[in-house]
Amino acid sequence: MRRREFIxxxxxxxxxxxxxxRVWAAEPSSxxxxxxxxxxxxxxxxxxxxxxxxxxxxxxxxxxxxxxxDSARYEKARQVWNGSVDKRPALIAACAGASDVxxxxxxxxxxxxxxxxxxxxxxxxxxxxxxxxxxxxxxPMRGVRVDPGSRTAYLEPGTLLGQLDRECAAFGxxxxxxxxxxxxxxGLTLGGGFGRLGxxxxxxxxxxxxxxxxxxxxxxxxASETENADLLWGLRGGGGNFGVVTSLEYQLHEMSPTIVxxxxxxxxxxxxxxxxxxxxxxxxxxxxxxxxLILRSAPGTEPSLSIVVxxxxxxxxxxxxxxxxxxxxxxxxGNVGEIPYVKLQSTFDGGFPDGRKYYQKSxxxxxxxxxxIETLIDVFQTPRxxxxxxxxxxxxxxxxxxxxxxxxxxHRDALCDMAIITQWENSAESEANMAAMxxxxxxLEPFTSGFYVNSRYEDDLKAFRENYGDNYPRLVQLxxxxxxxxxxxxxxxxxxxx
Ligand SMILES: Cc1cc2nc3c(=O)[nH]c(=O)nc-3n(C[C@H](O)[C@H](O)[C@H](O)COP(=O)(O)OP(=O)(O)OC[C@H]3O[C@@H](n4cnc5c(N)ncnc54)[C@H](O)[C@@H]3O)c2cc1C
Numbered sequence: 001m002r003r004r005e006f007i008x009x010x011x012x013x014x015x016x017x018x019x020x021x022r023v024w025a026a027e028p029s030s031x032x033x034x035x036x037x038x039x040x041x042x043x044x045x046x047x048x049x050x051x052x053x054x055x056x057x058x059x060x061x062x063x064x065x066x067x068x069x070d071s072a073r074y075e076k077a078r079q080v081w082n083g084s085v086d087k088r089p090a091l092i093a094a095c096a097g098a099s100d101v102x103x104x105x106x107x108x109x110x111x112x113x114x115x116x117x118x119x120x121x122x123x124x125x126x127x128x129x130x131x132x133x134x135x136x137x138x139x140p141m142r143g144v145r146v147d148p149g150s151r152t153a154y155l156e157p158g159t160l161l162g163q164l165d166r167e168c169a170a171f172g173x174x175x176x177x178x179x180x181x182x183x184x185x186x187g188l189t190l191g192g193g194f195g196r197l198g199x200x201x202x203x204x205x206x207x208x209x210x211x212x213x214x215x216x217x218x219x220x221x222x223a224s225e226t227e228n229a230d231l232l233w234g235l236r237g238g239g240g241n242f243g244v245v246t247s248l249e250y251q252l253h254e255m256s257p258t259i260v261x262x263x264x265x266x267x268x269x270x271x272x273x274x275x276x277x278x279x280x281x282x283x284x285x286x287x288x289x290x291x292x293l294i295l296r297s298a299p300g301t302e303p304s305l306s307i308v309v310x311x312x313x314x315x316x317x318x319x320x321x322x323x324x325x326x327x328x329x330x331x332x333x334g335n336v337g338e339i340p341y342v343k344l345q346s347t348f349d350g351g352f353p354d355g356r357k358y359y360q361k362s363x364x365x366x367x368x369x370x371x372x373i374e375t376l377i378d379v380f381q382t383p384r385x386x387x388x389x390x391x392x393x394x395x396x397x398x399x400x401x402x403x404x405x406x407x408x409x410x411h412r413d414a415l416c417d418m419a420i421i422t423q424w425e426n427s428a429e430s431e432a433n434m435a436a437m438x439x440x441x442x443x444l445e446p447f448t449s450g451f452y453v454n455s456r457y458e459d460d461l462k463a464f465r466e467n468y469g470d471n472y473p474r475l476v477q478l479x480x481x482x483x484x485x486x487x488x489x490x491x492x493x494x495x496x497x498x
Pocket of ligand 1: 455
């Protein structure tokens with residue numbers, strides 16, 4: 001394709017489109033100009049070649065940068081949070097706005113190029129990058145605007161959760177976000193979005209009021225309750241299946257920026273007592289209370305067991321509802337008291353640094369019975385060379401009052417997400433650590449049913465289909481409408497009907 005034709009093809013109508021005069025003024029980067037045609041991988045995995053002139057045209061048309069393997073910034077840009085994911089895209093389109101995304105999507109579609117979408121880059125399984133394809137990198141697109149009048153937050157897609165939480169807190173507002181503040185908001189929200197406010201305000205996806213999407217045909221589509229409502233339904237839990245989301249609009253709620261929160265940690269000899277308490281208390285707790293349970297083991301140290309508390313309601317009422325927990329905590333270390341919500345939200349950031357190697361397993365739990373409790377205790381008190389961290393992250397309350405068919409996120413009867421992760425530095429340990437985690441998970445998985453699409457490693461289409469349950473046929477209809485060629489397949493993939 002000639003440069004002029006390519007730019008014409010991509011210059012479709014839509015928001016925030018840059019004037020063609022600027023497109024023509026831009027010059028391709030030196031890496032795009034030099035060298036021969038570029039080897040790449042197609043959607044089907046076949047080896048293909050990208051014409052140098054087309055690559056140069058794409059580079060020239062972007063407001064952001066097109067990074068090739070010989071670009072100075074390529075090495076840093078290709079890295080994702082999980083250091084055990086070591087993939088080399090043929091191209092990285094570091095997008096500055098929706099118009100860049102349109103051009104990158106159009107290029108990818110025309111070449112049937114393997115396509116990854118990266119927002120925060122925190123996909124544990126590394127779905128935000130790919131080998132030999134294009135990475136549509138949204139991380140340069142960061143920003144939040146809060147409109148306190150309408151209680152709305154407008155988010156650019158590369159924004160991290162900490163920024164969302166902080167901007168909202170400044171106005172005495174909040175919405176549900178995850179528990180590590182440098183995680184990407186977009187990927188988390190599109191898959192579901194569990195967090196400490198979930199039982200009070202619903203999942204992050206329940207609070208997604210509208211979104212701008214660039215669909216596989218390079219078109220700009222706005223999705224809200226009144227416009228393309230079918231697409232909004234799919235974005236609330238259907239992941240990145242339907243296009244690249246370039247703006248997210250969240251419903252906010254009044255909440256004091258200071259909550260009652262903190263961590264209680266018990267000696268592991270009390271594990272049974274604490275787990276029994278949690279199994280009884282968690283399903284009955286009020287919506288404004290979050291009590292996520294954390295289990296940890298590491299070589300050379302005693303295993304530990306903690307409850308992370310977040311009470312976001314009236315402080316006096318909080319004391320009343322937390323009384324049984326305070327009683328149990330007489331033998332615990334730690335402190336639960338008044339604390340800025342944003343501080344609690346970043347408490348665990350240091351535990352999951354960028355670039356370390358990670359492996360995770362997770363599944364949804366409906367009830368925490370005796371057999372699960374005994375197995376958990378045994379898993380964490382068994383010495384092993386790998387560190388293990390498990391979070392039993394609560395759902396319930398408002399998250400469970402949404403009907404299973406009201407959004408693409410179907411699992412509205414889960415008590416919690418059981419997520420277990422190990423981490424290490426040295427690649428020589430990768431195989432052994434992953435095998436050890438698989439063995440641990442073989443013991444725990446039977447206590448789960450269904451899973452969180454954002455934490456799934458295996459690309460098992462049958463498992464995805466079953467996991468979306470009765471919502472799957474509707475997701476297929478949406479896929480047929482918005483991405484019939486399955487350009488966006490690096491996700492919990494919904495396969496379009498042939
Ligand atoms: C340390 C850590 C803590 C976590 N804690 C929580 C938690 O508390 N609650 C929770 O719910 N989850 C949590 N997660 C999981 C989290 O939801 C996923 O990792 C999620 O993918 C993070 O979003 P991201 O934008 O960083 O993803 P990325 O890695 O950038 O993207 C992941 C995938 O999401 C899709 N995607 C992302 N952005 C877009 C977009 N704008 N348009 C279209 N598709 C897109 C794409 O398919 C992409 O491949 C955690 C993960 C980590 C690593």
